[in-house]
Amino acid sequence: MTTAVYGEVVRGAKVLLREKRLGDATDDFRWRSEPELSRYDAARPLTVGYQEYLALYREELLYPSPYRRSLAIEDESGRHIGNVMYYNIDAVRQEAEFGITIGERDYWGQGYGSEAARLLVEVLLTKRGFRRVHLKTLSWNRRARRCFEKVGFADCGRSYRSGNSFILMEVRREWLTPADQPDEVAAVTS
Secondary structure, eight states: OOSSOTTTTEEEESSSEOOOOOOGGHHHOOOOOHHHHHHHTOOOOOSOOHHHHHOOOOOHSSSTTEEEEEEEEOOTTOOOOEEEEEEETTTTEEEEEEEEEEEOGTTTTTTTTHHHHHHHHHHHHHOOOEEEEEEEEETTOOOHHHHHHHTTOOOOOOOEETTTEEEEEEEGGGGGGGGGGGGOOOOOHH
16 A cells, blocks of 8 residues: 555555545445444434435535544555544634544454554644544443554543443543654643
8 A cells, every 4th residue: 555545644554544535435325324333333323325325425525514524444455444533623622522433344353443543643633733632432342442542542531322321532632752742742842
């Protein structure tokens, strides 16, 4: 995976994060329609048909929200395996909520999610000016918690919604080592 990819945001050893494309809609629809994957997101599977979903998807690509951004995750061969996103963007507080889905089960438990999460968090904290990135994960989803802990997220609370128990986690820019921080932050903390 060394050739340039249109819309590339960042790449690691195993994954590349890129802007979403209309061609991603088929995978996204399939993943969001699957009951098991929806359960991991504490959501109901999609009930709309593909054509209706595609129309909404196209609209989102043409007129993106300033409070939400979603990126595709590709493996080394360029296969779309999932999505990573940040949303509830608060420019005043310089923070955003984080989410990730590895839709292709063959890639679960192999480090693809951890690398994608790490890459996006690094971009948000060092290049996009965020001071804090936070998330909610279902309390029973130990694999997700391990992934987030590897990236640097720490528990910061609990929450309950619609019969689900969530663990709240966060990572802050000041927790980065000086070498990981942007120049202007490293200069202030040195």
